[in-house]
Amino acid sequence: MQTEEGRALRREWSRKPRKNAGRPRGVPDGYSKKEIEPIRAKVKTEAKKVVEIMAKEYDIEDKYAKAALETAVEVMRMVGDNRERVAAARLVLDFTKQKPASKSEVALSKAEDFLSSLIEEDGQEAQSSTQETAH
Numbered sequence: 001m002q003t004e005e006g007r008a009l010r011r012e013w014s015r016k017p018r019k020n021a022g023r024p025r026g027v028p029d030g031y032s033k034k035e036i037e038p039i040r041a042k043v044k045t046e047a048k049k050v051v052e053i054m055a056k057e058y059d060i061e062d063k064y065a066k067a068a069l070e071t072a073v074e075v076m077r078m079v080g081d082n083r084e085r086v087a088a089a090r091l092v093l094d095f096t097k098q099k100p101a102s103k104s105e106v107a108l109s110k111a112e113d114f115l116s117s118l119i120e121e122d123g124q125e126a127q128s129s130t131q132e133t134a135h
Helices: 004-015 033-058 063-077 082-096 103-134
Strands: none
Touching (some): 063 082
């Protein structure tokens, strides 16, 4: 770096692409490509079995839906980032299980029932008071 030739040589080294620049894309921390490949193959076959069972149980016939579900199950069962796994699990649950009724709907129906009962009581009181004044 002290001489012009040294700086030129350093620039050349910096611009040269590296041969092995770390672990390959898609390989999680703590694994090499050779270690993760058999795990992926195993998870892929398990995902196919799981999706076939789900397809029978939930009447899924669309091939694109099956492929998407299979990918989500693979991601969910694969070693890796927890955020991706949780998102895949949520996708599988949304696809297969019905969401529970929200509490606001229940509260709204209870409120509507309460109001309708008040109106009915008020209507009955009005009828009884008109009958009493008529007699």
